[in-house]
Amino acid sequence: DLKTGEPAVSHVRQAMQRGMHAITTNKGPVALHYPELAALAAEKGVQFGIEGTVMSGTPSMRLGSELLGAAGVTKIQGIVNGTTNYILSQMEDGASYSDALADAQAQGYAEADPTGDVEGFDAAGKVVILANVLMGAKISMVDVERQGITKLTSQDIAEARAEKTRWKLIASVEKTDDGVKASVKPTLISMTHPLASVGGATNAVTYSTKLLGDVTLIGPGAGRLATGYAILGDLMAIHRSA
Numbered sequence: 001d002l003k004t005g006e007p008a009v010s011h012v013r014q015a016m017q018r019g020m021h022a023i024t025t026n027k028g029p030v031a032l033h034y035p036e037l038a039a040l041a042a043e044k045g046v047q048f049g050i051e052g053t054v055m056s057g058t059p060s061m062r063l064g065s066e067l068l069g070a071a072g073v074t075k076i077q078g079i080v081n082g083t084t085n086y087i088l089s090q091m092e093d094g095a096s097y098s099d100a101l102a103d104a105q106a107q108g109y110a111e112a113d114p115t116g117d118v119e120g121f122d123a124a125g126k127v128v129i130l131a132n133v134l135m136g137a138k139i140s141m142v143d144v145e146r147q148g149i150t151k152l153t154s155q156d157i158a159e160a161r162a163e164k165t166r167w168k169l170i171a172s173v174e175k176t177d178d179g180v181k182a183s184v185k186p187t188l189i190s191m192t193h194p195l196a197s198v199g200g201a202t203n204a205v206t207y208s209t210k211l212l213g214d215v216t217l218i219g220p221g222a223g224r225l226a227t228g229y230a231i232l233g234d235l236m237a238i239h240r241s242a
Contacts, residue, residue, distance in 0.1 A: 002116070002125045002141065005032040016040045016048070023234045025052030025227050031125040031141065034132050047241065049234025050133070054080060054126045055203045057226030058219030059233065064134040064207055072210030073134060075174040080126045082201030082221045083109045083117040084149050084169040089199045091157045092166070097150070109201050109222075119148035120184040123171045127182045131173045137180035145183035152186055160188055166196050 001008075005028035012029050015022045016037070024030065029037060030053045041048040051061045055078075064073060079085050086109050090100035101118070104110035116122045124144040131137040149169050160167050170187040173180060189196050194216040198204040203221030208214050220226045 001028045002031060002121060005029045009033050009037070012037055012048075013040065016044050016046050019044055019046060021047045021049070021238050023049035023231055023238075025056070025230055027053050027122070027125040027129065030133070031128045034129065035138060047238050049231075049238065050129070051234050052227050052230030053129050055205065055217075055219065055221045056223065057229035057233070058203060058217060058221065059230075060205050060217055061129075061133065062233070062237075063215075063217055064130070064205075068207055068209055068212070068215060071207075071212045071215075073207050074210060075172070075208035076130050076134065076205060077170055077172045077195065077208075078130075078205030079168055079195055079198050079203055080171045080205065080221065081117055081120075081123045081169060082203055083114065084120075084123070085198065085203070086201045087118070088149065088152070088157070088167055088169070091152070091154060092161065094154075096154055097152065118150050120146045120169065123169060123184040124182075127171045127173055127184055130171070131180050131182050135173060135175060135180050137173075137182075139180060139182055143182060145181075145185065147185040149186055164191050165189060166191060168195055168198075170195070 008026040009029040012022045012024055030050050054060050083104055086104050087100040090103055124141055124146045127144050128139055131139050165188045167186050168189055171184045173182045194206055195204050204218040206214050206216040
């Protein structure tokens with residue numbers, strides 16, 4: 001639930017208050033209550049595992065916070081919603097938006113009510129997590145410039161291809177002189193961009209850093225095995241630190 005985070009946020013809060021470590025793959029508690037829950041975890045001396053909230057089992061959070069933590073991450077751009085990426089890929093292959101959506105629903109990528117995906121709400125929640133956890137921001141869902149893919153047409157897709165560009169729903173977080181700016185919107189990217197080749201329901205994120213330049217991570221962003229692996233990764237991290 002990206003409106004209240006309930007009931008998951010209450011479960012996490014109660015676990016921490018009882019001195020238990022908490023792991024969640026649910027975006028709601030982290031997108032809406034991360035500063036509070038992180039502070040509570042520190043107060044109680046427990047850990048808060050959230051790897052699976054963005055890109056599921058593909059370790060986007062650990063890469064950004066630990067492995068690239070000293071590289072100076074200044075910008076993050078990513079394809080963090082597999083449903084919309086699948087739809088756009090199908091449209092590139094000639095399907096209309098409605099047919100591509102129906103196919104995504106038939107494949108199990110899209111819900112019966114696809115609003116959360118196609119209007120960018122799911123990706124916006126993940127953008128908030130990336131901004132607050134990896135860049136130390138304190139933004140909320142309302143601070144994200146959000147636009148979905150529902151207005152893109154087959155003609156838009158064809159024209160982009162003719163210009164050797166490609167439409168992707170890009171989630172972006174960037175440090176500026178005015179603070180951290182976050183957005184989710186359809187974006188035309190060059191075919192040479194590292195995210196351009198990411199098709200189907202696959203997710204990817206590019207970290208722009210001061211020391212290493214751009215570092216791109218590509219992998220599955222959903223699925224039972226991937227989600228389970230994210231939980232296992234957090235469990236192993238907690239065990240190693242014990």
